[in-house]
Amino acid sequence: MKTVLIVDPFSTGKLYAPLLNAQGIRCIAVISTRALPEHFTNDLITENFHEVYVWEESLLITLETLSLSAVIAGCETAIYLTDYLTELLGIPGNSRITSDLRRNKFSMQEALKKYPLANIASHLLSSKNRIDEVVAKLDPAATYVVKPLNSAATEGVVFAQGKGEVETALRNAAWQQKNDLGEVNLGFIVQPFIAGPEYVVDMVAFDGTYIIASVCKYTKIQKNGSMFVYESLDTLDPQATELQPLTDYARQAAAALGVQVGPIHMEIIWSDAGPVMIEAGGRLHGGIAPLLFQQVYHPDLLSLALDSYLGRSRPKADAVSQISHGRIGFFCCDKRHTFETPSPQAIQSAQADEAYCGHRYFIRPGDTTPVTIDFATCPGLFWLQSPSALQLDISTANLRNKLWG
Structure with missing residues (x-):
């Protein structure tokens, strides 16, 4: 019987296991961290899984014995661990060298720039210490978007008109606080607002x-x-x-x-x-x-x-x-x-x-x-x-x- 591992089977990630089970494929769940908020972990449907583990490095020994066919990322919080496990277990997947490009909003814009493809010029702030420096570079008449580096959906996103509103948004931002995913905000980016559908x-x-x-x-x-x-x-x-x-x-x-x-x-x-x-x-x-x-x-x-x-x-x-x-x-x-x-x-x-x-x-x-x-x-x-x-x-x-x- 084939066995598939699903990392953080929450949100729409919980849709995978029933389909796999119906195809005669055994499912294993791995929770990436104990720090995940309850509104995520309450999404877990344990009866869909043969085993449910919480990630720790020693678990790798167990996973190596399972002859896994795939490692699936269930949701945003699963990206880094999924890439890490596919590489260590020798399963086709996405390289952990590029994981940041699929999770960090500054890194993904930099990747587009290098390709090169149309991208949004972004100012990166990892601490409040850069607020004055970044604000000084902005157009007083332009509209900007201030957003966390690693949040999901629209959490923490602020639209700001000119330098003053950007500065206010950054000083009031949730620095080093946990976001809705249970992760600590790694910093913020400031981008010009792009109009269009x-x-x-x-x-x-x-x-x-x-x-x-x-x-x-x-x-x-x-x-x-x-x-x-x-x-x-x-x-x-x-x-x-x-x-x-x-x-x-x-x-x-x-x-x-x-x-x-x-x-x-x-x-x-x-x-x-x-x-x-x-x-x-x-x-x-x-x-x-x-x-x-x-x-x-x-x-x-x-x-x-x-x-x-x-x-x-x-x-x-x-x-x-x-x-x-x-x-x-x-x-x-x-x-x-x-x-x-x-x-x-x-x-x-x-x-x-x-x-x-x-x-x-x-x-x-x-x-x-x-x-x-x-x-x-x-x-x-x-x-x-x-x-x-x-x-x-x-x-x-x-x-x-x-x-x-």
Whole structure:
């Protein structure tokens, strides 16, 4: 029986084991560190695994006896250990020499620059001591983004206008504090804000050849004093001719980051000058997206990722077809109030919608809702699938009314 090790099988990483078990493949879990927060470790579904270990160096002796077929990165926190183990165990994977390129937001921009590919000029700060030096170099009239080096999603990201706001953001930043992943912030970067529509490209690497598994586009609106309120994420056809400059760039960027095996999740702004990568992660798209993709694309992201890790034959570059239309819609709160779930009748009515796939709230009944200004303050979402793109618009309005109001 084949055995596969999954490092940190949390977030969408928990989707791998059931599929592997169904194929008769035994799964082992390794938790990368005891410092992971509970909201991660509570995601562990122990019955999907033959054994669950917490990483320590002596565990290597046990792992060497298992004749592992693959080591899979479950989520962001797994990148370094996954690369380390594949190298020591002699399993095809991504080199630990390039691990930083898939986790550190400054290093990945430097990799694009060296390739050379379109990149975002970034100022790196590893301590508060450089704040005055960096701020002095900035344009007083420009808009900047201040973000942690090793956080996930939009945690700790601040948009700042001119030198004064950048300085305030840096002095108020969470220096040497633990982030949502349970890791200590390694520092911060300051980047000029790049305007343009935002896309997400998910790829799977087969020995350094990149299969485009999905392309999505965010719709953002100006609301609640913010220009960056997320309204929806729509799936697109990866083979669409008009998207080729985007997908060509994404493949080149993936090569610059040293991705050889497994999935890579890449966020890209299509600016007036062309596509430019914001950041990337060597793991599956987070949230519910991989489940939605199973209904929208064939073959889908999850199945391609497993084929890659297990060394199965590489599909043709244009193998992925869009077989339906999908959307993730984000709820928005315009004022603080006490959250209560909709009535059972409203939820039942929403579930009867022909495009409805599911919904999720990020807050609990009785919680005070934050005013939505970015993804981090989004109170929940829903997801839809339909053969008709028009139906998605109709269902979106229906579900916003029934599930949020």
